[in-house]
Amino acid sequence: MQFPSLCAPRRRVLPYASALSLVAALLLPPAPACAQAPATAPAKDVAADSGWKPTVPSELFDVEKVVDGDTVHILRNGKLEKLRLSCVDTEEKFATNSTDPTKPSTVFGEECAQWAMEFFAALAKPGEKPKVGLKFAGDREERDVYGRLLCHLILPDGRNFNLLLVELGKSPYFNKYGNDLVCHELFVAAQSRARNAKRGIWDSQVNVPKTEGARSAKRPYEQLLPWWDARAEAIENYRTAARKDAAHFAAADMPHELERALATSAKGEDVEIFGSIQRIFREDDGSVTVLFRTGDKQPAFRAKFAKEHVARYETLGLDKRDDEEFVQNFLWVKGRVVKGPRGFDMACEDPARWRVAGPEPK
16 A cells, blocks of 8 residues: 655765774664763664565665655666655654654654765765665555555665664654555564663654753654554555455545455445545535545545435544544445546445444554
């Protein structure tokens, strides 16, 4: 499935890091924000515990720009590609001016962005740009709704950079858009180790201001992690259903699956569509259109309530699941899919044909 995650653009790339700073970045647990790790800190290769079996990439690409800890631009086949690293979500730097309370700009976000710039710069050989490889879930390329290539970034020595971010406490395991299809168990274990060791974001002091009046913000992980897990469980329910019966279960953001659902509906059979709500429209004619989230420039799926059925629609309470935080956002709707003027449509009458796709956050 394709899912969105917004990251802000960077402005500059730092000079190459020294050999000493690279060793510190790779081998030592991160120090609290705005502090330097002591020179006597014991060296420990935290990445060695991840369980990932390094495999040197068969193809390497030039890194053109490091946006932040989880967004990198590379040159691939003569084209600039914007990467969105799967299942990681580093904190926001100050330049983003984020107003989202679940993604505030933080001291650690700024430090992580700077660390990432130095990390990749240090990979470069003299006179060359840093190089990285890519790995895709199921060896199939997918993009998010902003057109960015979803991937695992593989370092020249075969390590998984996404996994390294979680192991170092630079990022949580970000399964808001589904459990990772490459190494879910390794992410879970890496996050557990990082939390137990109080590395990075798991250090309670990491974003505490060091001077009076200094800017301070914290990301509410105690609320976010249960919410992400609930969403991931809903997505896993979809994956299981689609594997068992691809003709009758489809995702709203997968056009080829919707085409299959269309063919099944043409035989007079009901199908179930899985997805999250992007927007709800109250049309001029009194009807209601529920637009499901989909990829950039892809045909969309719309569930439609005619004017005479709007009263039934009101009983569903879909408005509170319209991308609201800390509730289950994923839904199933059952019926017949038809081709509409702007994608795929389904006429809705009975509220019983809608169901929540997974548990509520605990």
